[in-house]
Amino acid sequence: AQKVTQAQTEISVVEKEDVTLDCVYETRDTTYYLFWYKQPPSGELVFLIRRNSFDEQNEISGRYSWNFQKSTSSFNFTITASQVVDSAVYFCALTGAGSYQLTFGKGTKLSVIP
Amino acid sequence: DVKVTQSSRYLVKRTGEKVFLECVQDMDHENMFWYRQDPGLGLRLIYFSYDVKMKEKGDIPEGYSVSREKKERFSLILESASTNQTSMYLCASSTPYLTGEGAQGDTQYFGPGTRLTVL
DSSP states (O other), X not given: OOEEEOXXXXXXXXXXXXXXXXXXXXXXXXXXXXXXXXXXXXXXXXXXXXXXXXXXXXXXXXXXXXXEEGGGTEEEEEESSOOGGXXXXXXXXXXXXXXXXXXXXXXXXXXXXX | OOOEEESOXXXXXXXXXXXXXXXXXXXXXXXXXXXEEETTTEEEXXXXXXXXXXXXXXXXXXXXEEEEEETTEEEEEESSOOGGGXXXXXXXXXXXXXXXXXXXXXOOEXXXXXXXXXX
């Protein structure tokens, strides 16, 4: 069985602070894929990143960066210089090779205070 | 850009009514999904479809059925709505990253959601 744990239920930061959202996963698959999605107050889940288990390079996209560490089964997400528009619920998700199903974490609600 | 649309953003129905939630995607994706999202429970998969007229049960199919007559459209049906089906319903679609070993880690793209209230 697969499992994704996002231990932080809610985080509040002041604008321009850096913030890291934690994601820990469990899987028996040797090939698997990890995702992050953003859900703003409007409700739509927006895809942010997809990572396969063979690629442990960190990824940076603007103010967003992702740290994938297989040794600790973690796929953490950092927002640098946070902005009010970053306020949303962020979900980490996992799927195995050949599987149609995504296993989601419970999400972390991020509030960025001006 | 991938576009997934859902027929209604907000819907209010009465207990016992038959409810149809419609989802349309415009990217010729093979796979389509229905989830429900509840506070404290996260997203749970109700049904998915990997081809026209094909469907598979997800984690919580009880009380729901689905229909996929055309590739771009996936309908979720509540045969007799109940108050415990009050929820946010999210539709998604994906197309497989095909490798020599078959579909690998598809990215799912989501619609805006339908917030259903059953009174």
